[in-house]
Amino acid sequence: MNKQEPLILAIDTSCDDTSAAVLRGRCILSSVISSQVELHKKWGGVVPDIARRAHKENIGKVYQEALKRARVKEEELEFIAVTYGPGLAIALEIGIDFAKNLAYTQKKKLVPINHMEGHMLASFILNQKAQGPIGQNEEKDVFPALALLMSGNHTEIIYAEGLNKYEIIGETLDDAAGEAFDKVARMMDIGYPGGPILTLLADKASDQWSDALLGFNERNDKKPLSEIAGRFGLPIPMMRSGDLNFSFSGLKTACLYKIKDLRARYAKDTDWSYDFSREFINAVSKSLSFKLNKAMKLHPKIKSVIIGGGVSNNKYIVREIGALVRKQAKKYFIPAARFRSDNAGMIGIAAYYNIKNKKYWIEGEEILKLDRKPMLKL
Amino acid sequence: MERIKYTKDNSEIIIKKALNVLKNGGIFVFPTETCYGLGVDATNQMAIDKLYSYKTRREGKPLSIAVCDLAMASKYVEINETAKNLYKNYLPGPITVVSKGLGKVAKGVESEYGTLGVRIPNYGLVLDIIRAFGKPFTATSANVSYVPKPYSVEALLKDTPRKNQELIDLIIDAGELVHHETSTVADTTMNNLNIMRPGQIDLSERLSGQKSIMSARTDSAEQTVNFGGMNMLKYIDEPLDKPLVFFLSGELGTGKTQFTKGLAKKLNIEEIIKSPTFTILNEYKYQLGRRQGQFIHIDTWRLDSLKDLETVGFDRYLSANNIIAIEWADKFFNDLKEKIEAAGGKIINVVFEYLDENTRSIKTYE
Numbered sequence: 001m002n003k004q005e006p007l008i009l010a011i012d013t014s015c016d017d018t019s020a021a022v023l024r025g026r027c028i029l030s031s032v033i034s035s036q037v038e039l040h041k042k043w044g045g046v047v048p049d050i051a052r053r054a055h056k057e058n059i060g061k062v063y064q065e066a067l068k069r070a071r072v073k074e075e076e077l078e079f080i081a082v083t084y085g086p087g088l089a090i091a092l093e094i095g096i097d098f099a100k101n102l103a104y105t106q107k108k109k110l111v112p113i114n115h116m117e118g119h120m121l122a123s124f125i126l127n128q129k130a131q132g133p134i135g136q137n138e139e140k141d142v143f144p145a146l147a148l149l150m151s152g153n154h155t156e157i158i159y160a161e162g163l164n165k166y167e168i169i170g171e172t173l174d175d176a177a178g179e180a181f182d183k184v185a186r187m188m189d190i191g192y193p194g195g196p197i198l199t200l201l202a203d204k205a206s207d208q209w210s211d212a213l214l215g216f217n218e219r220n221d222k223k224p225l226s227e228i229a230g231r232f233g234l235p236i237p238m239m240r241s242g243d244l245n246f247s248f249s250g251l252k253t254a255c256l257y258k259i260k261d262l263r264a265r266y267a268k269d270t271d272w273s274y275d276f277s278r279e280f281i282n283a284v285s286k287s288l289s290f291k292l293n294k295a296m297k298l299h300p301k302i303k304s305v306i307i308g309g310g311v312s313n314n315k316y317i318v319r320e321i322g323a324l325v326r327k328q329a330k331k332y333f334i335p336a337a338r339f340r341s342d343n344a345g346m347i348g349i350a351a352y353y354n355i356k357n358k359k360y361w362i363e364g365e366e367i368l369k370l371d372r373k374p375m376l377k378l
Numbered sequence: 379m380e381r382i383k384y385t386k387d388n389s390e391i392i393i394k395k396a397l398n399v400l401k402n403g404g405i406f407v408f409p410t411e412t413c414y415g416l417g418v419d420a421t422n423q424m425a426i427d428k429l430y431s432y433k434t435r436r437e438g439k440p441l442s443i444a445v446c447d448l449a450m451a452s453k454y455v456e457i458n459e460t461a462k463n464l465y466k467n468y469l470p471g472p473i474t475v476v477s478k479g480l481g482k483v484a485k486g487v488e489s490e491y492g493t494l495g496v497r498i499p500n501y502g503l504v505l506d507i508i509r510a511f512g513k514p515f516t517a518t519s520a521n522v523s524y525v526p527k528p529y530s531v532e533a534l535l536k537d538t539p540r541k542n543q544e545l546i547d548l549i550i551d552a553g554e555l556v557h558h559e560t561s562t563v564a565d566t567t568m569n570n571l572n573i574m575r576p577g578q579i580d581l582s583e584r585l586s587g588q589k590s591i592m593s594a595r596t597d598s599a600e601q602t603v604n605f606g607g608m609n610m611l612k613y614i615d616e617p618l619d620k621p622l623v624f625f626l627s628g629e630l631g632t633g634k635t636q637f638t639k640g641l642a643k644k645l646n647i648e649e650i651i652k653s654p655t656f657t658i659l660n661e662y663k664y665q666l667g668r669r670q671g672q673f674i675h676i677d678t679w680r681l682d683s684l685k686d687l688e689t690v691g692f693d694r695y696l697s698a699n700n701i702i703a704i705e706w707a708d709k710f711f712n713d714l715k716e717k718i719e720a721a722g723g724k725i726i727n728v729v730f731e732y733l734d735e736n737t738r739s740i741k742t743y744e
Contacts (some may be wrong), residue, residue, distance in 0.1 A: 191564025
């Protein structure tokens, strides 16, 4: 680890969790999320921890824990990085107020960061041995790149010509991919969050789950085979939209209809739910890879594809996208598991590149003017 | 510490030994279909305290309990529709079902939010022990904090400091277990709206005295957007010295977000209106001629009570010229209505009903 590199504290409170991380340059020294410092842990959490109270109570504890695990003292910190959008206004304010106060009173430099830039750059994080998905000397192999960011709140394709040169070329028009998982799981009455449990059920799918061609299909022959995901005829969203946008609300509605129908026809849920889960994941996955493929054709000169966001924890989706990218002989980067969902480490790495390349930060009285931007875009 | 090898024909002796440990507030290690688990009587405070001192620091997940069937589970947690569905269809198996606890276990077993994770391990011997004990025991993984989950007793002992090992009274050694991942958490404490069944009876009653001012049968998402626009047009020229609030009620996938897109379109908002399920609340600025204000899109789907809505800053948006659309407003219908009326706001009720795959009935009440 190079002691010449800046020492950065990063904070993210954009939605459900409060998190803090310490980085020395690209190396992560600690990364703490609020649920790790609570006395009695909470389960997954349906009701989000957005309450102002919860964040306010937590942020000091999370900050202290991040310093402690990094073995760093407050006075050593040089930069404070904080998410200023997008996210829930009141949640963002808590992180921003804390960061502003710390930076202003302790005379540190403040780096406001876009949460989505964090997700995009999470693959650049190195561990304490300076290893990571994008190695120490591999930065030059990344850009220009396409980034596919998918979470409970976002589904976006970004063309990144270089660091700080981003353009959203495709995005969801309604529900995000992760949200579709939660809502379909709710329709199936299998609990929350939807991703892991649907995947668990999908693992038990029969060999026929996609066998629409062998007469084992239950679809209504409304769509060409290339636009359906398997035996239940779930539509693969936005195949004919012509653009790079996503929409998962139509798939959600199709699932609602299908589940009602299946429950009426079968004695027990397990008669259909394993195959159905697999087909649903496939519909989401195919939609993501179809648009990514289209984007790759439009930007043939890219060197790599970066993925990020909580949905990149889904093994079926990652497998499909990974195969697509490798087939096109492009490099493919995915963050370490703990940096896929919301975390402050990714805010720290984004700050690192803002500091290094753009010399971007604010100081002194300027700090007090920073305001949250709940609908911020890249 | 006693270590006994499980040979399939010595289960009786093992069950007897395990019961003895459990009854005396001791700790035992048992095999499951995932990794080795750590069991103590979940209702014995001293046993739970002992378990916490074994674990030293608690990582990721809270404690969970192992039961043998739905009947036993229902003595310790509230079983709702989702939970019942999971127990009926998918358990025993590697799923931890989280429900609201009934406060029947020792302190520190339920989470601080009052929820409790329940497992039915798919392992005959363990189920037999639970049945014989007649009460649940803990089902946390047997490792101390920050070391890998143990799939063999050798690995467990290698990673456990001697001091912690001394707290274990009995180890049931079933050799190397198949390396299945640890159980998947399914939280069922999401509000119990009847999303798969006609859920409008209640709401129709509440709205029975009110007149339906507009209604439509829409056959596509686009038509639902247009109907939203028509609704906005009706109010666009009225003076907005008080907030205007649309209550959108109807099950998943009936067009609430599409309708909201229509409202926003007529307010000349160019940004894409996306579902606010995850962020809870999205704010947009609108300008129509000389009038400007905020358009607020809210989804209460993940919220528990009106209080949660207040904590996301709802009250600060209840001001003149603001237009608010609330999905799942029926969740806290009366409280929300009272609050908005106290602020002088005008409420428009929009009720969405599912007719078939593509057709929706949408009715607006003033």
